Structures are given as structure tokens and as C-alpha cells.
Amino acid sequence: MILVFYLIILNILAFACYGIDKKKAEKGKWRISEACLLTMAVLGGALGAFLGMLFFHHKTRKKKFYILVPTFTVLWTILCIFFLYQNFHIVITEYEYEADFDCRIVQISDLHNQFFGFDEKRLLNKIKSCDPDIIVVTGDVVDSVHTNYDRALKFFEGAVQIAPVYYITGNHEVWLRGKKFDRFLEDVQAKGIHFLDGTTAKLDNLILAGTTDGYTTADYDWTGDSRLKILLAHEPDKYENYQKTGADIVLAGHVHGGQIIVPGKGGLVSPDFDFFPKLYRGEHHFENMTMYISRGLGNSLLPVRINNYPEIVLLRIVKKQSTAGADQ
Numbered sequence: 001m002i003l004v005f006y007l008i009i010l011n012i013l014a015f016a017c018y019g020i021d022k023k024k025a026e027k028g029k030w031r032i033s034e035a036c037l038l039t040m041a042v043l044g045g046a047l048g049a050f051l052g053m054l055f056f057h058h059k060t061r062k063k064k065f066y067i068l069v070p071t072f073t074v075l076w077t078i079l080c081i082f083f084l085y086q087n088f089h090i091v092i093t094e095y096e097y098e099a100d101f102d103c104r105i106v107q108i109s110d111l112h113n114q115f116f117g118f119d120e121k122r123l124l125n126k127i128k129s130c131d132p133d134i135i136v137v138t139g140d141v142v143d144s145v146h147t148n149y150d151r152a153l154k155f156f157e158g159a160v161q162i163a164p165v166y167y168i169t170g171n172h173e174v175w176l177r178g179k180k181f182d183r184f185l186e187d188v189q190a191k192g193i194h195f196l197d198g199t200t201a202k203l204d205n206l207i208l209a210g211t212t213d214g215y216t217t218a219d220y221d222w223t224g225d226s227r228l229k230i231l232l233a234h235e236p237d238k239y240e241n242y243q244k245t246g247a248d249i250v251l252a253g254h255v256h257g258g259q260i261i262v263p264g265k266g267g268l269v270s271p272d273f274d275f276f277p278k279l280y281r282g283e284h285h286f287e288n289m290t291m292y293i294s295r296g297l298g299n300s301l302l303p304v305r306i307n308n309y310p311e312i313v314l315l316r317i318v319k320k321q322s323t324a325g326a327d328q
Contacts, residue, residue: 002303011048018052046072105315106132109253112298139170139234168210257295
């Protein structure tokens with residue numbers, strides 16, 4: 001959304017500047033330089049500049065204006081369509097894990113207050129299409145810079161009507177700690193969301209546990225329990241800590257898929273400014289633990305995603321086929 005606001009503001013400014021410059025020209029006053037007017041078009045205000053040229057009948061006979069401004073209008077229109085599709089086209093990535101029971105778990109990570117329709121309807125409809133038994137939210141549902149608690153609450157309000165929701169905080173929520181965030185947590189839990197920071201939730205066939213600040217583990221009371229143990233974490237690079245807990249599965253996010261996925265190289269940069277991080281998406285195995293990393297849904301470090309669509313993770317826990325059944 002940062003890029004969208006930038007383009008809206010710049011195009012309004014460009015349109016206004018062409019109008020102001022026209023009035024100054026008519027009155028013989030000090031003018032806005034042509035270099036400045038063209039620069040606004042080049043940097044993304046081309047549509048506003050083009051409309052300003054037409055509406056105010058300004059610079060329409062100047063060759064560099066009637067060639068460059070329409071050219072950049074077309075170019076920026078194509079780029080905007082491309083960026084909007086890259087940043088708002090939600091995909092569902094499925095993984096399968098064998099156990100002694102069947103369960104469908106949807107993971108939502110790094111929403112960062114991203115706008116996916118009024119009341120997050122587009123996102124919620126995608127989640128609903130996965131037919132989940134459980135929804136887990138692995139941090140950064142709100143953003144510490146462009147914070148919108150109401151939008152986050154609308155997401156939770158819709159999600160809990162689809163399936164039980166379990167939520168842990170990420171680094172952005174940690175940065176927001178204070179009265180407003182505490183009130184937000186109270187509102188979230190009042191809607192029926194299970195807040196799992198540093199605690200566990202024991203279900204019929206599995207146990208969910210959560211880190212406390214995106215990566216710090218606790219002494220979970222699941223030792224000796226035969227149920228499947230799933231740890232909700234935010235930062236994947238702390239996997240050695242997670243192994244010590246005895247978790248069978250870890251669901252993490254944080255890296256945003258490296259923001260820009262370079263073919264043949266992987267994710268470009270993490271929020272911690274690590275270039276080409278190893279753990280940026282997908283399924284990873286560590287001895288007796290499997291970690292699934294979501295590319296997330298929103299942005300923080302960079303305002304755009306390229307070759308890296310917003311992602312919902314669907315983890316399908318499937319019942320193992322018995323040997324006898326497989327032989328038949």
C-alpha cells in the first residue's frame with residue numbers, strides 16, 4: 001500500500017504543478033522548471049502530468065513533453081498493473097505431512113496490515129476455500145510503521161468464523177508493545193482468538209505451542225506426550241532453538257520470501273538485511289523436525305514483491321496408510 005499512496009500523491013502533485021505553472025505563465029511570473037515537471041512524470045506522476053497537459057492545455061506543443069509524458073504514462077500504467085498483480089494475487093501453497101490422523105491447517109503470516117478488500121474479504125474467502133480445521137497466525141499481523149489495529153481485528157473477526165484461530169506475535173508486534181497493543185490483544189482474545197505466546201494448546205491429536213517474541217521458546221509441557229507437536233514461530237533462522245523443544249513441526253514466516261525472488265538464486269533480502277537468505281520459503285528438514293516457512297502476505301522493508309506472490313500455506317496432515325492397506 002505504500003507504493004499505491006506514493007503514486008496517488010505524486011500524480012496529484014504533478015497535476016497541480018502543471019496547473020500552477022500554466023497560471024504563472026499567463027501572468028508572466030516565476031515558473032516551475034521544465035526539468036522538474038518532467039522529473040515528476042518520470043518518477044511515477046506521468047498520468048497526473050498527462051492529464052494536467054490536457055486539462056490546462058499546457059506544454060502540449062513542446063516536443064519533449066508530448067513524447068516523454070505519454071510514453072511514461074503508458075510505461076507506469078504497465079508497471080502499476082504488474083506490481084498490483086504481484087502484490088495482491090494470493091496463492092495457496094500446499095504441503096503434506098504424514099501422521100496418525102487427518103487435519104488441515106492454514107498458516108497466515110506477515111500480513112502487515114495489507115489490504116485485501118474491505119474487511120479483508122478476499123483473503124478470508126481464500127482461507128475459507130482451504131476448508132481448514134485450524135488457522136494459525138505466525139506473527140506480524142500488524143505493522144509497526146503503518147499500524148492499523150481495526151483492519152487486523154476485522155481479519156481476526158472473519159477468520160475465527162471459519163475455524164479456531166491460534167496467534168503468536170512477531171517482531172513488529174514486539175516493537176508495538178504498550179497500552180494500545182495490549183488493548184488490541186484484549187480485543188483479539190475477546191473475539192475468541194487463542195493467544196499462544198509462550199504457552200500450549202492441547203487438542204485431540206496434536207499440541208500447538210508458541211514462541212514468546214517470534215523466536216524465544218519456553219518450557220512446554222509436552223514431554224512424553226505422543227501427540228503431534230507443532231511449534232508456531234516467527235523467525236525461521238532460530239531453528240536450532242526450536243529443535244531443542246522436541247517439536248515435530250515448526251511453522252514460521254518473517255522473511256517475506258526474500259521480497260524479490262531472483263530465478264536461480266532465491267529470495268533477495270530478508271527484513272534483517274541478509275542477502276539471499278537460505279531459509280526464505282518452503283519445506284526444510286532438520287533431523288526429527290520439519291519446518292515450513294511461509295512467504296507471507298504483506299510488505300515491510302520494501303513496498304513491492306516481485307516473482308513472490310502473497311502466500312497462504314495449507315498444511316495437510318494426512319493419515320498414514322497401513323502396510324496391509326498399501327499391499328492390497
